[in-house]
Amino acid sequence: MSLLVRGGLLCVAGAVVGIAGNAMSPRPARLGTPVHAAAESAGAACEDPRASVPRISVQEAKPLCIACSAAFVDARSAQEYAAGHVTGAVHLPPGQPAGPLLPRLSAAPAVIVYDRDRDCAAADRVAVLLQSNGVRDVRVLTGAWPEWLARGGPGESGTCALCAAGGQ
Numbered sequence: 001m002s003l004l005v006r007g008g009l010l011c012v013a014g015a016v017v018g019i020a021g022n023a024m025s026p027r028p029a030r031l032g033t034p035v036h037a038a039a040e041s042a043g044a045a046c047e048d049p050r051a052s053v054p055r056i057s058v059q060e061a062k063p064l065c066i067a068c069s070a071a072f073v074d075a076r077s078a079q080e081y082a083a084g085h086v087t088g089a090v091h092l093p094p095g096q097p098a099g100p101l102l103p104r105l106s107a108a109p110a111v112i113v114y115d116r117d118r119d120c121a122a123a124d125r126v127a128v129l130l131q132s133n134g135v136r137d138v139r140v141l142t143g144a145w146p147e148w149l150a151r152g153g154p155g156e157s158g159t160c161a162l163c164a165a166g167g168q
Helices: 003-024 058-066 078-083 099-107 121-132 144-150 161-165
Strands: 071-074 111-114 138-141
Touching: 058 111, 058 138, 058 144, 071 099, 111 121, 111 144, 121 138, 138 144
Parallel strands: 071 111, 111 138
Antiparallel strands: none
């Protein structure tokens, strides 16, 4: 076999292995979707025009947090929440019932959900759950927790006292 044929077969085999590995991944890359570095534009993370939940930037959300005019919901793990979260945020990871938190969240003028990933998948799932339970004005924070920290958003650490009282 010529060197050119072997090289072509190696390329095809590599592509097949890559596509199969992506298909079996718990978080596969969305093929055909353009990927942009977060550094290319501030706040570009979580900017999905097909998203069913409105987005809010850290710049817009910080004043709401400082004025206590929005409820914040942390959709990360309990360990991540305890290590640090938005000041006053409640903890509601995907898959947990929202029932115990609904009275507080329904009374808030706005509810802002965030997670740790720039794709906001966990925050989107929790936001949709809240909307389906009648919570109005639910938004997802662009840039997630890392951008909140990077832009100096207020934070605290510790477990969620309200969540523990509500059985979460």
